[in-house]
Each structure stands twice: as C-alpha cells, then as structure tokens.
Amino acid sequence: MRQKYITKILSLELDNKLCTGCGMCATVCPHGVFDIREGKAAASRKQYCMECGACKLNCRFNAISVNSGVGCGYAVIMGAIKGTGPDCGCSSGCC
Amino acid sequence: MLKQMKKDASFISGHINTGNQSIPIIKSQLSPRDHIGSIAVRLGYSRGNYRVKPGLYALGKPGEFSPVIVTANYKLTVDIVRRDLDGQNLWILVIDTAGINVWCAAGKGTFGSQNIAKWILKSGLNDIVKHRRLILPQLGATGVAAHTLQKHTGWIIQYGPVRSRDLPAFLKGEETPSMRTVSFNFFERLVLIPVEIYTGLKFMLITLSATVFYEVLLYLVRGEFHFTTIAPVIGGFIAGTIFVPLLLPVLPSRYFFVKGFFAAVSLWVPFVLILNPDLFTAISSLFISGSISSFLAFNFTGATTFTSLAGVRYEIRAALPFAMVLMISGLITIFFVRS
Numbered sequence: 001m002r003q004k005y006i007t008k009i010l011s012l013e014l015d016n017k018l019c020t021g022c023g024m025c026a027t028v029c030p031h032g033v034f035d036i037r038e039g040k041a042a043a044s045r046k047q048y049c050m051e052c053g054a055c056k057l058n059c060r061f062n063a064i065s066v067n068s069g070v071g072c073g074y075a076v077i078m079g080a081i082k083g084t085g086p087d088c089g090c091s092s093g094c095c
Numbered sequence: 096m097l098k099q100m101k102k103d104a105s106f107i108s109g110h111i112n113t114g115n116q117s118i119p120i121i122k123s124q125l126s127p128r129d130h131i132g133s134i135a136v137r138l139g140y141s142r143g144n145y146r147v148k149p150g151l152y153a154l155g156k157p158g159e160f161s162p163v164i165v166t167a168n169y170k171l172t173v174d175i176v177r178r179d180l181d182g183q184n185l186w187i188l189v190i191d192t193a194g195i196n197v198w199c200a201a202g203k204g205t206f207g208s209q210n211i212a213k214w215i216l217k218s219g220l221n222d223i224v225k226h227r228r229l230i231l232p233q234l235g236a237t238g239v240a241a242h243t244l245q246k247h248t249g250w251i252i253q254y255g256p257v258r259s260r261d262l263p264a265f266l267k268g269e270e271t272p273s274m275r276t277v278s279f280n281f282f283e284r285l286v287l288i289p290v291e292i293y294t295g296l297k298f299m300l301i302t303l304s305a306t307v308f309y310e311v312l313l314y315l316v317r318g319e320f321h322f323t324t325i326a327p328v329i330g331g332f333i334a335g336t337i338f339v340p341l342l343l344p345v346l347p348s349r350y351f352f353v354k355g356f357f358a359a360v361s362l363w364v365p366f367v368l369i370l371n372p373d374l375f376t377a378i379s380s381l382f383i384s385g386s387i388s389s390f391l392a393f394n395f396t397g398a399t400t401f402t403s404l405a406g407v408r409y410e411i412r413a414a415l416p417f418a419m420v421l422m423i424s425g426l427i428t429i430f431f432v433r434s
Contacts, residue, residue, distance in 0.1 A: 009406070
C-alpha cells in the first residue's frame with residue numbers, strides 16, 4: 001500500500017520553459033513523482049513528493065525548485081528551539 | 096574508534112595488488128559476528144559508532160574494467176551491500192560519512208559531491224580502473240549533483256537502484272520503476288521499533304517521574320494515593336513506539352499526531368472493557384496516553400520514507416497544542432478521581 005502524507009502545501013515547482021526532458025529528475029526521484037511526456041518532465045504524482053531535493057540538485061537546467069529538507073518532527077522542533085533550520089544535526093542518535 | 100577499525104579486518108579475506116596499491120578484498124558472506132553487530136545496532140546499541148574504514152575495496156576478482164559502486168561507511172550498509180553483491184566482481188568505494196547511512200548522509204551533505212570527489216582521489220581509483228563510470232546509490236542523489244561531480248572529477252556518474260539487492264539486475268542492464276522507488280512496508284516498519292523504544296525511553300522516564308511527582312502532590316492535597324497516571328503514560332509510550340510503526344497505514348488520517356492518538360485509543364479500548372474503571376480514570380487515561388502517543392507519532396515522521404518538511408511544518412501547529420491540551424486535561428481530570 002502506497003502511503004501519502006499531507007499534500008496541501010508542497011513546494012515542488014517545475015519550470016516547463018527551462019526543462020529539456022532529459023529525465024534526470026525521474027531517475028533520482030525516490031517516489032516516482034515525474035513522468036517524461038512529449039520531451040518535457042511532468043510532476044504527475046506530485047502528491048507523493050517528500051521534498052528531499054534530489055531532483056532540484058540533479059537538474060542541470062535549474063528547472064526545478066523545491067524547499068527541500070528533512071520531513072522530521074523532531075528536527076523541526078529542535079531547529080525551532082535552537083533557532084537553526086530543521087536539521088537533525090546528530091552525528092549519532094537518530095538517522 | 097581504533098578498536099572499531101581493528102574489528103574491520105574480520106570481513107577482509109585478502110588483498111589484490113594492482114600497480115603500487117594493495118586493495119583489501121571484502122567478503123560477500125556475513126559472519127556470525129556481523130549478524131550480532133547488525134542486531135545490536137538495530138536495537139540502538141552503539142549506532143553512532145558502527146563504521147567501516149573508508150576507502151576502496153574489491154569484491155570477488157575485479158579487473159581494470161569492472162564496475163565501481165559507491166557507498167557509505169555505516170557498517171550495516173556495507174554489510175547489506177556486500178551480501179547482496181555475492182558472486183559479482185567489482186570495486187566498492189566506501190566514502191567517509193561518519194558511519195551514517197547513504198540517504199541520511201546525503202541529507203547532511205557528507206554523502207556529497209565534494210566528499211566523493213575527495214575519496215576518488217584518495218583511493219587512487221584513477222589508476223586502478225581504465226573506465227570512468229561510477230555507480231552511485233539512487234538515494235545519494237539528495238546530496239550529489241551528478242553533473243557537477245562529473246565536471247570536477249571527469250567520472251561519469253550513474254545512479255543505480257535504491258536498494259543494493261537490485262544491483263545485480265541493474266548491472267545486467269535491467270531497470271524497473273520499483274527499483275527506483277522507496278517503500279515502507281510492514282517489515283521495514285517492524286525493524287524500526289527497537290530504536291523507537293530506545294530513543295523514546297528517556298522521554299518516557301522524564302514523563303513518568305513528572306507524573307509520579309504530580310501524584311505525590313495530589314496525595315498531599317487529598318490524602319489518597321491512586322497512581323492513575325502511571326498506566327496511561329506507559330500505555331501511551333507503547334502505542335507511540337510500537338502501535339504507530341506497526342499500524343501506520345491503517346491508522347486514520349494523514350496527520351501523524353492524529354494517527355498517534357488513534358494508536359492510543361486502540362490500546363485504551365480493551366483496557367477499559369476489561370478493567371471497567373470509573374469515568375474519570377477512563378477519561379484521564381485516554382487523554383494522557385493519547386497525548387504521549389500523539390507526540391511520539393509526530394516525531395516518528397522522521398523515521399518514515401515519505402514525509403515532507405512542508406507537511407511536518409503544517410502539522411506541527413496543530414500537533415503540539417493538541418498534545419499539550421490533552422495532557423493538561425488528563426491531569427486535571429485525575430483530580431476528580433475518587434476511590
């Protein structure tokens with residue numbers, strides 16, 4: 001069973017003009033979000049996006065923007081307390 | 096650390112001499128000691144210091160045209176990779192991620208372009224093989240820009256499958272969508288439970304001592320001892336660390352804090368039916384166990400493979416007030432429990 005998380009406010013955006021349809025985003029996405037249709041990438045299954053940022057980092061045409069980070073409640077709480085971004089920051093411990 | 100490095104020798108079966116280098120050969124069979132080590136870290140023991148010496152290793156009898164795969168120096172990762180590659184002849188470049196697995200290290204940046212470039216140079220890989228094709232685990236892509244790494248090192252970067260067990264098929268040229276997708280099935284959730292309990296234990300002990308303190312205060316006020324908070328605290332902990340991972344897909348709602356509350360309910364209902372407590376005890380135990388389980392479930396987002404930062408930020412605004420209000424209501428309700 002494929003599990004979905006809260007999809008309302010996902011930050012993934014694809015710039016169709018910059019996209020060349022090389023397919024790199026579809027290769028690296030661990031949730032199969034992208035399809036390549038008629039020479040362009042499409043985020044057909046955006047609802048499964050976990051904002052890991054692999055697609056953005058590996059898009060050499062800068063066609064993808066996503067506010068990437070860890071989807072970890074503990075990291076978000078610790079980040080808020082320490083005043084840093086949401087980072088696990090643990091060399092040991094969690095992940 | 097030094098002791099850990101010495102232990103490494105147990106999975107080395109010999110050395111290959113190429114040019115002026117001596118490359119250790121890594122075994123593809125796991126020993127009882129490897130299995131014990133795996134079980135220990137799965138239980139949470141010494142997880143931060145379970146590492147392999149980074150560098151280049153040979154698996155089987157690789158030559159100058161054999162594939163090169165890259166992985167992290169978490170020993171659990173290296174063990175799975177070498178076991179899955181039994182029968183292959185290839186090179187394994189283990190880069191120093193401070194003993195963190197590929198996906199998490201990619202998120203932190205240690206499994207990143209710079210570090211991989213550094214280990215390509217350091218390992219002498221350029222002189223050992225005649226080709227220039229490097230196979231990275233797909234989940235490393237969160238920390239690596241393939242085109243940048245390629246430009247700086249001259250190596251052609253290729254992303255292999257998510258799981259190393261698909262590598263033999265991938266090396267034969269097969270590629271399926273399932274090889275490129277992460278899962279979070281029952282077994283994958285099951286193995287997380289010990290670490291959830293281990294990391295949650297401190298939180299439970301703090302909560303337990305706080306509630307015991309509260310019970311003592313209540314005793315001073317009313318002159319009656321009940322300990323009505325102890326069972327729901329332990330119950331909420333069990334629900335949050337065991338029921339949440341196990342029942343995750345069937346627990347209602349996409350919000351983890353709601354899932355956590357329902358996990359507590361599923362434990363609370365049989366208890367109420369069997370023990371038949373008075374109304375205030377029943378209500379307070381639901382509130383307290385629900386609050387703890389809800390908070391633990393919200394924290395469990397970090398252990399899953401599919402939650403996003405935006406989603407966590409969205410749910411936190413409801414999750415924390417919910418857990419807090421529930422806890423306070425539970426503690427107030429206890430005040431009305433009478434024997």
